[in-house]
Amino acid sequence: MRFLGVTLATFLIFGTSLTFADEADSTIVDDSQELSFHENLSILSPSTNDGLSLSDLLEGAKNNYNLEAKDIAILQAEANKAAAQREFFPTLDGSYSFQDTNNTYRTMQTHTASLRANWEVFSGLKTYNKVRERSSLHRSSIADRANTKEQLFLSVIEQYYGYFSNQAQMISLEQRRKELAANIKRIERLYKAGLTTIDDLESLRAQILTTEHDIANIVLEMERNKLMLSLLTNLEVKDLKRVDIKMPTFNMQKRQDIIALEERAKSITFQAKQVTYLPTIAVSDSFSWNSLGNVTSKPALDELLGGGGAGGGFSFGGSNFMKMSFPPTQNVLGVSVDMRLFDFFNLSKQKEALRYSALQAQKELAYKKNEQEKDEKLYRKSLEIAQAKIKSAEAALKSANISFENVAKRYNSQILNFTDYLQSLSTKFNAETTFIQSLNDYEIEKARYLYYSGQEIEDYIQK
Structure with a gap:
């Protein structure tokens, strides 16, 4: 009895399967009831060396759908950044139009095609700051993805070791059930001899x-642990192999969620900075081609011009004037300067609102940095307390085993009653x-310290 608790600990730490020998007369429950109970536990399988290790689970977690969504968000931010960078380059636009005009004075058909090149030489630093904005958002999305991965790893570790804690409780309860069952026939004999009561x-x-x-209930909790691991890792989790996490180094690095907020x-x-009163300067060059089709003047035009006749050189129906209005080719080179002079302080208020938003983000960032410092101290202390709890629990287990051995001997000698034995x-x-x-x-506290101190959890996982 003394080393039973140590045997249980060895089983759960090293994954060694543990079996219990059933005595033929250990229970008064009939065979069909006993079989039915074990069938209900058939979903449970002890951890073996063939099961998934923690490194296998973390590798599978890299294919989590949330991480894939973050990858897409990075691609989106990268595309937005590239689009902003291309605003520095000139643009070339083309157009074509066809018009068939029929009014009181004339009928006319025209074809027009044009090419227009435009280059914004100076945008009031708007394009420059837009590129900087999109670059920051791109870096923020990368950091956000890294933080999501670390959070995911932490959730996997909590479910992983939670499974082994539930398994320990299940095995302990199974030992308790077998110990109780072994006493039923003994109590029955004593009861029939009138040496104990029906109670x-x-x-x-x-x-x-x-x-x-x-x-x-514990079997259900273990099944829930495995289903959650399957959800987090996109793996089919059946058997698990227990490994320890390496002891973390006590140092603090900037956490990824803080980097994301900073960016x-x-x-x-x-x-x-994109909201500005600075002028924009652009250079443009337009080339157009016009094709004048059939032009016909109507009598109303002659009456309007005082009978000038359709054949006159300056008649609206004549070709000379129309060719002047629609030249076959034309090139226009221009420089434009645009500047907002007054808008009832609209841009000023927009800029003010954005400054307040930036100030709010800075305050949130300062809080997060301060929070990480406190978290690092808290989880370092939690790790130390967890070590002390192991020593205390080990000492309590040794004492409980010695106490139970003595109580069991006295109970078998009928010195103590059943209540003392059960307690x-x-x-x-x-x-x-x-x-x-x-x-x-x-082990969970190790992972929590690694996450909150800003270190990468995967670096401390045994392969």
Whole structure:
């Protein structure tokens, strides 16, 4: 009995399968009921060396749909950045139009095609600051993706070690059930001999049924752990192999969510600089081609011109004037300067609003940086406390095993009653569960420290 708790710990740490020998007369429950109960536990399989390790799960988590969505967000930000950079280059536009005019004075058909090159030489620094804004948003999206990955890894680790904590509790309850079942026939014989009351026998049966109920709940929790791991990693999780996380180094790096927020704050500052009263200067060159079709004047035009006749050189119906109005080719080179002179302080208020938005982001950033410093201290302390809990739980387990061994001897000698025996049994199995859970909690605290201190979790995972 003394080393039973240590055996349980060894099983859960190294993945060694543990079996229990059933005594032929260990329970008064008939074979069909016993088989039915174990069939209900068929979804449980002990961890083996063939199961998925933590590194396998984290590798699978890289294919999580949330991460793939973040990858798409990075591509979008990169495209927006490239689009802003291309605003420095000139543009070339082409157009074509056909008009068939029929009014009171004439009928006319025209074809017009044109090419227009435009280059914004100076945009009031708007394009320059737009590129800087889009670059910051691109860097922010990269950092946001990295932070999402670390959060995902942390969730995987919590579910992974949560599974082994539940497994420890399940095995402890199974040991408790077998220990209780082994006493049923003994209590029955004592009851038939008049040496004990029906209360002890029925209490024992009730404890067995309650333990089976608790086992079923723990099996459900283990199944939930595996389903959550499947969701997070896009893997089919059946068996798991337990490994430890390397001891983290105590240093703080800038966390990825802080980097993302920092870059978003910069982007708002650059956005504010795009709101300006500075002038824009552009150079343009337009070349157009006109084709004048059939032009016919109507009598109303002659009357309007005082009978000048359609054949006159300056008649609106004549070709000379129309050719002047629609030259076959034309090239126009121009320089334009645009500047907002007054808009009732509209741009000023826009700029002011963006400055307040940037100031708000800076305050949020300062809070996040301060929060990380506190988090690093908190989770470093949590790691130290988790180590102390392991030592305390180990000592409690040793004491509980020694105590139960003595209580069991006195109970078999009928010195102690069934209530004392049951209390000692519960203390022993609770100590076993607490010890194994403290080992798993210690691993979770390692991962939490790594995340909140800004280090990469994957660097500390054993391959």
